[in-house]
Amino acid sequence: MQRASTWTLALALFALTACAAPRKSNLKAPSDPYPAHTIKPMTGGPPPWVGQEMSWEKLEAINAWLANQGAASDPYWRVEGRLQLAEGRMRFYRNERTTADESINRQRISTARADFMRVKADSRASEGQLRRAKRGLASSANIKAKVPGRLPAGVMPRSRWGSRKAKHYNLTKAEDPWRYITIHHSALEESVSTVSTQSGAKTALRKMQKYHMDSRGWGDLGYHFLIDSRGQVYEGRSMHWQGAHAGRDNHNRNNNVGNIGICLIGNFDKIRPTAASLRSLKKLVLNLRQQHRIPSNRIRGHMDWKQTECPGEYLLPFVRQLARG
Ligand SMILES: [Zn+2]
Structure with missing residues (x-):
């Protein structure tokens, strides 16, 4: 029992x-x-x-x-x-x-x-x-x-133009202070009318990003900011990261270190930039200069870093004017 x-x-x-x-x-x-x-x-x-x-x-x-x-x-x-x-x-x-x-x-x-x-x-x-x-x-x-500041006023964040996710492992942290601002044109083949609407410009951005990431093997779009012909400014590569737009110098030094890249969409060897895009460029440059204490004589065209026609003969005079302050 x-x-x-x-x-x-x-x-x-x-x-x-x-x-x-x-x-x-x-x-x-x-x-x-x-x-x-x-x-x-x-x-x-x-x-x-x-x-x-x-x-x-x-x-x-x-x-x-x-x-x-x-x-x-x-x-x-x-x-x-x-x-x-x-x-x-x-x-x-x-x-x-x-x-x-x-x-x-x-x-x-x-x-x-x-x-x-x-x-x-x-x-x-x-x-x-x-x-x-x-x-x-x-x-x-x-x-x-390093918490980056807000985007300058009026800049459309990358999430709103259908940007792809950046490949962070393929990007370099922006650890140096921003010392230069370099201006480019996209020299896009697209006709002016295609990129003069917002959806056209967004498509052009996605296409450019695809080219930079898939064909050139970069972690993201090369420029930090882009401007369309209506004067809309778009966030490109986050300023967390060094850009990819100014190449290397003769001593193989990376020109992108501390260098903010701005690209106007259009081919300014063939057409003149619109007044709206120039107004936005000026405002953005002033904003960035103030935020990062960059003197006006540090404003460059791509051609100041390497042999190229960029930013195009119709945009260059305006770049020089910005550099005079
Ligand atoms: Zn360029």
Whole structure:
């Protein structure tokens, strides 16, 4: 009797353990922006925000969850919540840094860093979570050192002309101060009427970017800014990165270091630049000069760096005029 009851108890215990054992998790949500890590199955099931697409609503949901149900939840999910909050903020910083106020940019980075540090110091974080926290800290430290200012007023951010994602591994960080502004023309084959509409200009930008990335093998469009014939200014390569527009000098020194590249769309060996595009160029140059303390005599045409007709005979006189201040 004694023996039988021991067995019964053992069996019951076994069954209980089996029930309580973690279920095989199937939490592979393709819409989750962080599907790479394996989510370990835990008791209580995943919180409702797991697998949701990244959005401000999701970040708010995580925040609310951490303050309420999260407190009694499995530590794994609390760490995961904090981590996703930090990763989400970094993502919003990256996507909106050119249009958001600088104070918002700074706040996003510092809040994300604080959360990454909390995760890093949390003994309950899994190895994968620790790795993500360290990665997040490293990339946010890079940004913290150099948060770029807002785009000058009136500049259309690259996200609005259908820009491709830059290949950051193929770009050089702009670590030197900006000392020069160099002006180019695109010398595009397109007829004037094609690029004189906004959609035409956007198409021309995408085409130029494709050429720079796919045919020339660069990480992004070579110029930092572009201007169409209606005077619209577009963000090209982010000023996080050195440009690719001025080549190398006779001593193989890179002329792109500290050199902002501006390109007017059109062939100004054949046509005259419009008054609207020249007005925008002047305004942009003044803005950049003020922001980066660049003297007027550091305004160049491409031809000042290498043998080329760029920026074209009809644009060159205006470049010289800008250089006189
Ligand atoms: Zn040029």
